[in-house]
Amino acid sequence: QKEVEQDPGPLSVPEGAIVSLNCTYSNSAFQYFMWYRQYSRKGPELLMYTYSSGNKEDGRFTAQVDKSSKYISLFIRDSQPSDSATYLCAFQNNFNKFYFGSGTKLNVKP
Amino acid sequence: DGGITQSPKYLFRKEGQNVTLSCEQNLNHDAMYWYRQDPGQGLRLIYYSQIVNDFQKGDIAEGYSVSREKKESFPLTVTSAQKNPTAFYLCASSIPGVNQPQHFGDGTRLSIL
Numbered sequence: 663q664k665e666v667e668q669d670p671g672p673l674s675v676p677e678g679a680i681v682s683l684n685c686t687y688s689n690s691a692f693q694y695f696m697w698y699r700q701y702s703r704k705g706p707e708l709l710m711y712t713y714s715s716g717n718k719e720d721g722r723f724t725a726q727v728d729k730s731s732k733y734i735s736l737f738i739r740d741s742q743p744s745d746s747a748t749y750l751c752a753f754q755n756n757f758n759k760f761y762f763g764s765g766t767k768l769n770v771k772p
Numbered sequence: 773d774g775g776i777t778q779s780p781k782y783l784f785r786k787e788g789q790n791v792t793l794s795c796e797q798n799l800n801h802d803a804m805y806w807y808r809q810d811p812g813q814g815l816r817l818i819y820y821s822q823i824v825n826d827f828q829k830g831d832i833a834e835g836y837s838v839s840r841e842k843k844e845s846f847p848l849t850v851t852s853a854q855k856n857p858t859a860f861y862l863c864a865s866s867i868p869g870v871n872q873p874q875h876f877g878d879g880t881r882l883s884i885l
Contacts, residue, residue, distance in 0.1 A: 666814060668814075670812060693870065693871075694870065694871050694873075696873055698876075703878075703879070703881070704878050704879070705776075705778075705862055705876035705877050705878045705879050706815075706862070706876045707876070708873050708874075708875060711873045713871055750814075750815075752873075752874075754870065754871070754873075756870060758803075758868070758869065758870055759817075760805075760815075760817070760874060761814070762807075762814040762815040763814055764812055764813055764814045765814075
């Protein structure tokens with residue numbers, strides 16, 4: 663079983679839709695949870711990070727962590743064409759090691 | 773502006789050739805990392821360094837080498853022993869310790885001639 667599972671997509675939505683991106687993980691030692699956005703031919707850009715279960719909101723973005731189910735989500739409200747990118751989930755354990763999902767490609771159509 | 777600069781953006785390697793990818797950061801971060809990104813796969817850790825003059829192998833270090841002579845710089849050499857070097861290489865840095873996210877450069881695309 664992979665330590666991180668992320669649906670590769672592509673996910674195609676109309677402009678203005680609510681987008682839900684998800685990752686599951688199997689390692690209970692993961693303590694720190696991140697979402698990165700990666701545009702084509704660019705490096706990942708940190709969007710959200712949290713270490714606790716529950717929701718964290720930043721503008722149109724909400725990160726949700728459910729440690730009991732080992733499941734994290736990123737919600738994007740009022741999606742825009744500029745949100746079209748690949749979204750990577752990432753995890754950090756107690757030994758400062760990072761684990762990354764393979765990314766979900768999102769396309770927001772005008 | 774603080775950030776991580778990777779160069780060159782595109783690089784081509786001939787058979788039997790070693791090539792070096794540059795990574796420079798002005799974020800004053802102690803920790804630096806090299807990842808390889810292949811289509812459909814998560815980032816895979818090649819090498820990391822928590823402090824100057826010290827570095828450790830990651831999950832896929834074979835065929836690669838690094839040095840860390842300065843805090844700001846962490847170059848990666850892809851040697852001829854790396855038989856499948858075509859990939860997107862990403863350099864990252866962070867403040868050492870748990871609960872400190874990594875910040876990435878814009879990558880180098882390496883291809884075989």
